[in-house]
Amino acid sequence: MQTKELEKNNKPKRFSGILLHLHPQAINEKALSFNRTFGLGGMAALLIVIQFITGIMLRLYYEPFPQKAYDSIIFLQNNVLFGQLTRNIHHWSGVFLVIITFLHLLRVFFTGGYQSARKVNWIIGLILFVLIIGSNFSGYLLPWDQLAYWAVTVGTSLLEYIPFIGSALRELMIAGDEINSQTLLIFYNFHTAIFPILILLLMAYHFWRVRKAGGIMLPNDEEKNFVPTFPNLVYKEFVVALALLAIILIFSVFINAPLLIKANPDFSLNPTKAPWYFAGIQELLMHFHPFIAAFFIPAVIVISIVALPFLKLKDEPNGIWFYSEKAKDAAKFSLVSAIIITPFLVIANEYLPKFETMLPSINSFITNGIVPLIILLLIIWVYHKFVSKRFNLTRIEKAQTIFVFITTAFIILTIIGIFFRGVNMKLDFPWNV
Numbered sequence: 001m002q003t004k005e006l007e008k009n010n011k012p013k014r015f016s017g018i019l020l021h022l023h024p025q026a027i028n029e030k031a032l033s034f035n036r037t038f039g040l041g042g043m044a045a046l047l048i049v050i051q052f053i054t055g056i057m058l059r060l061y062y063e064p065f066p067q068k069a070y071d072s073i074i075f076l077q078n079n080v081l082f083g084q085l086t087r088n089i090h091h092w093s094g095v096f097l098v099i100i101t102f103l104h105l106l107r108v109f110f111t112g113g114y115q116s117a118r119k120v121n122w123i124i125g126l127i128l129f130v131l132i133i134g135s136n137f138s139g140y141l142l143p144w145d146q147l148a149y150w151a152v153t154v155g156t157s158l159l160e161y162i163p164f165i166g167s168a169l170r171e172l173m174i175a176g177d178e179i180n181s182q183t184l185l186i187f188y189n190f191h192t193a194i195f196p197i198l199i200l201l202l203m204a205y206h207f208w209r210v211r212k213a214g215g216i217m218l219p220n221d222e223e224k225n226f227v228p229t230f231p232n233l234v235y236k237e238f239v240v241a242l243a244l245l246a247i248i249l250i251f252s253v254f255i256n257a258p259l260l261i262k263a264n265p266d267f268s269l270n271p272t273k274a275p276w277y278f279a280g281i282q283e284l285l286m287h288f289h290p291f292i293a294a295f296f297i298p299a300v301i302v303i304s305i306v307a308l309p310f311l312k313l314k315d316e317p318n319g320i321w322f323y324s325e326k327a328k329d330a331a332k333f334s335l336v337s338a339i340i341i342t343p344f345l346v347i348a349n350e351y352l353p354k355f356e357t358m359l360p361s362i363n364s365f366i367t368n369g370i371v372p373l374i375i376l377l378l379i380i381w382v383y384h385k386f387v388s389k390r391f392n393l394t395r396i397e398k399a400q401t402i403f404v405f406i407t408t409a410f411i412i413l414t415i416i417g418i419f420f421r422g423v424n425m426k427l428d429f430p431w432n433v
């Protein structure tokens with residue numbers, strides 16, 4: 001087809017085939033390069049489809065009542081054809097969905113895909129991310145085993161640190177002081193009805209907005225050469241989808257979704273850990289006053305991410321990873337620095353005497369909250385000054401570098417929380433945890 005004609009067809013009015021409902025008939029050749037997006041948005045969409053299909057299959061056997069839930073899972077695993085496999089696929093796709101969506105968020109951020117016409121889609125994406133965490137968290141309780149019961153107990157107790165409304169919010173969420181049969185029903189309804197509907201609606205809107213913005217963000221200066229979407233893009237998507245399916249299947253065949261003994265509200269696990277995606281916040285709680293760890297730091301991070309497109313750090317379309325070569329180097333430098341500094345600080349805080357114990361007469365909000373927070377902010381500020389000077393960065397490049405530093409630190413905290421916290425939440429090696 002002639003480029004002109006293809007460009008004309010690019011307007012979202014003529015559709016053919018199911019996949020072409022999602023795509024224009026022709027796309028800019030430059031958008032085809034795999035490392036522009038790594039196919040992460042498409043992978044997230046596929047994982048959601050897998051969750052819907054396997055979720056409906058699980059729902060056929062699952063009974064959302066404390067006396068029956070656990071036994072219904074055992075029955076599903078032992079007596080239903082491919083029951084265990086279906087549960088495993090649902091479990092692993094849930095894990096991958098959080099990771100892939102998070103990577104998609106990072107991709108959009110580091111290629112500047114949140115700017116101009118895509119501002120609203122950034123916010124829609126963030127809401128989708130919250131819904132995905134919500135889906136995972138509500139699903140976590142459903143097997144009603146010890147892991148589910150205590151992880152959700154710890155997870156929901158994080159809410160209590162929100163000033164003024166925290167306790168009421170938790171009580172509303174779990175219908176009482178502790179997890180009970182009503183909680184299970186609420187979580188079940190959110191998991192199998194409310195969240196899926198919201199995700200479907202928002203996902204459709206997200207896709208529509210990607211098309212409305214003219215596809216993904218591409219560098220301005222590149223000349224446009226349109227090629228047919230089928231087979232150029234669709235075949236690539238097919239390969240990515242097959243690879244992802246293969247990986248999920250390998251995990252699901254070899255590693256079963258966890259299931260401990262039936263939930264026992266009188267006997268807590270040691271250590272009692274929140275679900276893995278909250279392990280970073282739980283780890284922060286080991287080092288800071290709860291107000292700082294579970295409210296202040298997460299709130300500052302969330303507000304910054306929401307506000308990002310409106311900060312006018314550099315309000316022009318981009319589409320190039322990290323904006324420049326020097327910013328790429330600065331990002332690599334930040335990655336390595338955070339990988340070294342974070343465990344060092346965690347170990348120092350674990351084994352060195354704490355301000356709280358050295359100065360018992362002073363309010364712990366100061367010794368365990370304000371003082372460590374000031375130290376943390378100082379570290380970030382000094383680091384920021386150092387990299388900006390060393391790599392001679394612009395505003396947006398500075399923001400990206402600090403973002404790499406903080407994100408890497410948070411990932412390291414999450415890994416420490418999941419794999420390196422043993423009995424009584426003491427630091428330990430993964431094989432003892």
Ligand code: HEM
Pocket residue numbers: 048051052054055056058059062073087090091093094095097132135136137139140141142143191192193196199257258
């Ligand atoms: C974004 C979508 C979804 C995510 C991220 C998700 C995630 C999860 C997770 C993490 C679990 C706990 C599994 C485990 O034991 O490890 C779970 C369980 C469950 N989910 Fe979903 N889910 C999703 C959608 C759905 C849908 C649409 C349905 C049904 C309509 C569903 C039905 C169930 C049922 C019945 C269980 C309990 C069985 C079990 O624990 O194995 N899910 N889900």
Ligand code: HEM
Pocket residue numbers: 037039040041042044045048101102104105108111112113114118121122123124125126128129132203206210213215216217
């Ligand atoms: C259910 C989860 C999500 C799905 C299925 C999804 C899907 C997609 C797809 C297929 C694209 C087209 C390009 C690509 O593959 O990267 C896209 C673009 C985009 N997504 Fe998502 N997304 C999700 C979550 C998010 C999140 C968490 C964010 C960020 C907060 C986000 C922000 C955006 C933005 C701003 C674009 C346009 C980027 C550009 O033009 O370069 N999305 N999304």
